[in-house]
Structure formats: C-alpha cells, structure tokens
Amino acid sequence: MATTGGAAGRPEKRKAITQAAMVVFGREGYVRASMDAIAAEAGVSKRTVYNHFADKETLFLSVALQNSAELTEKIRELMAKYLDRVVDLRQDLVDFAVERARAVLSAGEHGALGRAIRAEVANIPSDVLEAWLEAGPIASMRDLAAHFEALAERGLLVVEDAGLAAEQYTLLTFHGIAERSFWGALPVADEEVVRIATVGVDAFLRIHGGPAARG
Amino acid sequence: MATTGGAAGRPEKRKAITQAAMVVFGREGYVRASMDAIAAEAGVSKRTVYNHFADKETLFLSVALQNSAELTEKIRELMAKYLDRVVDLRQDLVDFAVERARAVLSAGEHGALGRAIRAEVANIPSDVLEAWLEAGPIASMRDLAAHFEALAERGLLVVEDAGLAAEQYTLLTFHGIAERSFWGALPVADEEVVRIATVGVDAFLRIHGGPAARG
DNA sequence: GTCTATACAGGGATAGAC
DNA sequence: GTCTATCCCTGTATAGAC
Numbered sequence: 001m002a003t004t005g006g007a008a009g010r011p012e013k014r015k016a017i018t019q020a021a022m023v024v025f026g027r028e029g030y031v032r033a034s035m036d037a038i039a040a041e042a043g044v045s046k047r048t049v050y051n052h053f054a055d056k057e058t059l060f061l062s063v064a065l066q067n068s069a070e071l072t073e074k075i076r077e078l079m080a081k082y083l084d085r086v087v088d089l090r091q092d093l094v095d096f097a098v099e100r101a102r103a104v105l106s107a108g109e110h111g112a113l114g115r116a117i118r119a120e121v122a123n124i125p126s127d128v129l130e131a132w133l134e135a136g137p138i139a140s141m142r143d144l145a146a147h148f149e150a151l152a153e154r155g156l157l158v159v160e161d162a163g164l165a166a167e168q169y170t171l172l173t174f175h176g177i178a179e180r181s182f183w184g185a186l187p188v189a190d191e192e193v194v195r196i197a198t199v200g201v202d203a204f205l206r207i208h209g210g211p212a213a214r215g
Numbered sequence: 216m217a218t219t220g221g222a223a224g225r226p227e228k229r230k231a232i233t234q235a236a237m238v239v240f241g242r243e244g245y246v247r248a249s250m251d252a253i254a255a256e257a258g259v260s261k262r263t264v265y266n267h268f269a270d271k272e273t274l275f276l277s278v279a280l281q282n283s284a285e286l287t288e289k290i291r292e293l294m295a296k297y298l299d300r301v302v303d304l305r306q307d308l309v310d311f312a313v314e315r316a317r318a319v320l321s322a323g324e325h326g327a328l329g330r331a332i333r334a335e336v337a338n339i340p341s342d343v344l345e346a347w348l349e350a351g352p353i354a355s356m357r358d359l360a361a362h363f364e365a366l367a368e369r370g371l372l373v374v375e376d377a378g379l380a381a382e383q384y385t386l387l388t389f390h391g392i393a394e395r396s397f398w399g400a401l402p403v404a405d406e407e408v409v410r411i412a413t414v415g416v417d418a419f420l421r422i423h424g425g426p427a428a429r430g
Numbered sequence: 431g432t433c434t435a436t437a438c439a440g441g442g443a444t445a446g447a448c
Numbered sequence: 449g450t451c452t453a454t455c456c457c458t459g460t461a462t463a464g465a466c
Contacts, residue, residue: 008432009432009433010432010433013432013433029246029334031244031246031247032246034456034457034458035457035458035459036456036457036458044433044434045433045434045435045436046434046435046458046459047433047434047435047460047461048432048433048434050458050459050460051432051433055458055459056457056458056459118334118397119244119333119334121397121400121401122397122400122401164414167391168387168418171386171387171390171391171394172383172386172387175386175390175394176382176386179386179390182333182336182337185336185337186336186337199379203383203422206421206422207418207421207422249442249443249444250443250444250445251442251443251444259449260449260450261444261445261449261450262446262449262450263449265444265445265446270444270445271443271444271445
C-alpha cells in the first residue's frame with residue numbers, strides 16, 4: 001500500500017481536498033465514501049484529486065495522520081488551559097475531561113474521522129497505524145502523564161506511575177463518554193457529559209488524590 | 216429498513232446462514248461483506264439466503280441481535296463461575312475481567328461481529344440499536360451490578376450505586392483491554408491482558424474495596 | 431501547465447429472473 | 449441453483465478552458 005501523496009498542483013486545492021476527505025470519510029466511512037463525493041465536496045474535479053493523491057487509500061491514510069496530529073495539538077492546548085495553573089484540581093480535571101470529550105468526539109471533522117479510522121484499523125498497514133498512534137493517542141497520553149507528574153510534585157496527586165494515572169484518568173472520564181456515544185456516532189446530552197466526567201474525576205481522585213487536594 | 220427475517224426453509228440451513236453471516240460480517244465488516252461470500256461460507260446458494268432474509272441489512276441486523284444475546288449469556292456464565300462464590304475477591308475479579316475480555320474481544324464470531332456492529336452504529340435504525348443495547352451491554356451491566364450488590368452485602372465491596380460500580384469496574388478493566396486491541400481487531404498478548412486486568416482491579420478496589428476484603 | 435468536465439473500461443455488488 | 453439486469457465505484461483517458 002502506498003502511503004505518500006503526490007506533491008504536484010496548487011497547494012490551496014490540496015488543502016481543499018484533504019479537508020473534504022476528512023468530512024466525507026468521517027461522514028460515510030472509508031468503504032462507502034467515494035472519490036466522486038470527495039471531489040465534489042472539495043469543489044475540484046476528480047482528476048485533480050488523483051493528481052495529488054495516488055489512490056483512495058493513500059488519501060485516507062494521509063488525512064488520518066494529519067487529523068491525529070491536529071487533534072493532539074488541540075488537546076495540548078486544552079491541557080495548557082486547564083492543567084498548567086491548577087487552582088481547583090477537581091474542577092479543572094472535570095473541565096478538561098469535558099472539553100477533551102467535546103474535541104475528540106465532535107461531530108465535526110476531528111471526531112468523525114477518528115471513528116472511520118478505528119473502523120478500518122484491521123485494514124491499515126501496521127507502520128501507518130503505529131505512526132497514527134504515536135502522533136495521536138500515545139502523544140496525548142504522554143502529555144497528560146507529564147502534567148500529572150507536575151501535579152504530583154505539588155502534592156495534588158499521588159502517583160507512582162504517571163503514565164498509568166493518565167490512562168486511568170482517561171478511562172474513567174473520557175472512555176465513559178466515548179462508549180456512551182459510540183465514539184461520537186450518537187449524540188450525548190451536555191449534562192450527561194458533565195455528569196460522567198464529574199463522577200469519573202471523583203473516582204480518579206479516590207485512587208490518586210494527594211494530601212494537598214483535600215480540604 | 217426491514218428488520219425482520221423470513222421464516223421459510225429448513226431450520227438447519229437458516230442456522231448455517233446466520234453462522235456464516237457472523238463470520239463474514241465479522242471478518243469483512245458490513246459494507247465489504249458480500250452476500251456471495253456469506254452464501255459460500257454457509258454452503259448454500261445465494262437464492263437460499265434471500266429466501267430466509269429479505270436483504271443484506273435484514274440479515275445483518277438479525278445476526279447482530281442474536282450475537283448480543285449469546286454474548287450476554289456467555290458473560291452471565293462467567294459471572295456465575297467467578298462472582299457467585301467469591302473467596303479471593305481480587306483474584307476472582309481479575310479472572311472474570313480476563314475471561315470477559317477474551318470472550319468479547321475474541322477473534323472468533325463474537326468479538327469480530329461486535330466490532331462490525333460498532334462500526335455501523337450510525338447506520339443502524341434506532342429501535343434495533345436500542346434492542347441490541349438492551350440485550351447486550353446494558354443487560355451485562357445490570358447482571359454485574361447485581362453481583363456487586365451481593366458482594367457489598369457481604370462487606371467485600373462498598374458501593375452506594377452498584378450500577379456505577381459496575382461501570383467503573385468495566386472501564387478500568389475491560390475497556391483498557393478493548394482500547395489496546397481496538398475491540399479485538401489487533402492481537403494483545405495474554406500477559407498484557409492479565410496485567411491490565413490486575414492493575415484495573417487494584418484501582419477499582421481502591422475506590423470500592425470493602426472492609427471484609429482487606430487482610 | 432494545471433484545472434474542469436465528461437466519458438469510459440473493468441470489476442463487483444445487490445437483488446431478482448429463469 | 450445458475451444466470452443476469454442494473455447500478456456504483458475506482459482509476460484512466462480525452463476533450464477543452466484560464
């Protein structure tokens with residue numbers, strides 16, 4: 001399977017194509033999405049799509065990697081906003097959980113494409129899948145672990161293994177929401193998202209809450 | 216979308232068709248799977264398949280419901296084995312988590328079809344989806360909650376809300392494994408499954424462990 | 431010289447006809 | 449149980465337009 005896209009043509013067209021591919025792949029899934037529909041969504045001719053990307057699979061893998069990098073960056077910003085200068089740990093952990101769920105599971109380009117990628121995992125070449133994991137979920141988990149380590153140094157958390165704490169926080173908050181919505185395929189009420197995040201954070205703090213967080 | 220299958224024809228043929236459909240839908244996913252492949256796998260003619268099921272979608276939804284009921288029953292048996300007469304709570308919770316993950320995420324008929332269903336969630340009519348949830352994940356969660364309530368009465372667990380405890384146990388043990396394997400699409404080493412389950416149970420017991428479980 | 435528009439070849443799918 | 453009508457998709461080719 002080829003994994004690189006061509007480089008010819010105008011860059012603004014290329015951007016329109018990748019953007020359209022995210023929308024259509026996200027909406028229809030890989031198999032159902034047609035190159036005709038992507039070309040139409042991008043407002044370019046199909047020939048132009050094939051001028052930039054060798055074939056359907058190359059286009060898909062390309063936008064998958066791009067999407068995972070963008071999403072990691074977005075989550076990084078959310079961590080900077082909520083976890084860099086923590087004053088109310090519980091509230092900040094809840095807010096971060098809610099906003100992360102919104103970002104990752106949004107019906108918009110990010111969440112929908114992520115679902116399409118997960119559905120195709122068995123058909124993605126392993127080197128590309130590893131690159132996707134590394135640029136996406138693994139990178140975010142590392143970022144979160146680093147923040148938890150900093151919080152532990154302030155006595156707000158007690159963690160032997162910050163990576164493990166990051167995974168448990170993610171399971172208890174994010175995955176509860178992801179499962180309920182089938183990774184964004186079905187809508188979940190906002191109050192429900194907040195409720196799951198709050199309950200999850202409380203459970204997390206029972207495991208890893210530090211002395212400085214009590215009282 | 217039709218949701219009922221026809222009733223004509225020999226029952227053993229019908230069973231061969233549903234079995235084959237689980238295998239092929241599980242292996243290929245809904246869109247890629249062809250009715251030809253299902254007929255061949257079942258060892259019947261395609262006409263026979265259409266004689267029992269109106270169309271591809273009807274067949275898929277039918278086996279989805281059947282699969283979820285079977286899986287719920289299997290998990291029920293696992294609970295009876297590990298959670299009915301608990302002597303070593305931690306060990307039994309770990310064993311149940313490992314066996315449940317094996318059952319649900321198995322590469323065989325059960326896990327693979329579950330992945331196909333999850334990938335198609337957005338295209339499944341909501342009444343069928345609700346029936347699937349009710350016969351599957353929701354039923355299992357209720358069963359688990361009932362067991363946790365019994366364990367709480369023995370002082371082995373402390374739970375205000377047994378349903379919540381069941382969900383947190385599931386998140387901390389099962390979903391950690393499900394996520395790592397993309398719901399069974401990728402293999403996960405047996406030791407890794409045991410490790411995740413053990414760490415998850417320890418975290419769960421920090422939240423909900425009762426006085427009778429300590430020492 | 432890249433883009434649009436369109437048409438076309440080749441393959442495979444569903445669903446129904448015989 | 450085979451055979452086939454009809455449709456759709458991928459990827460290429462052939463025109464002309466800015």
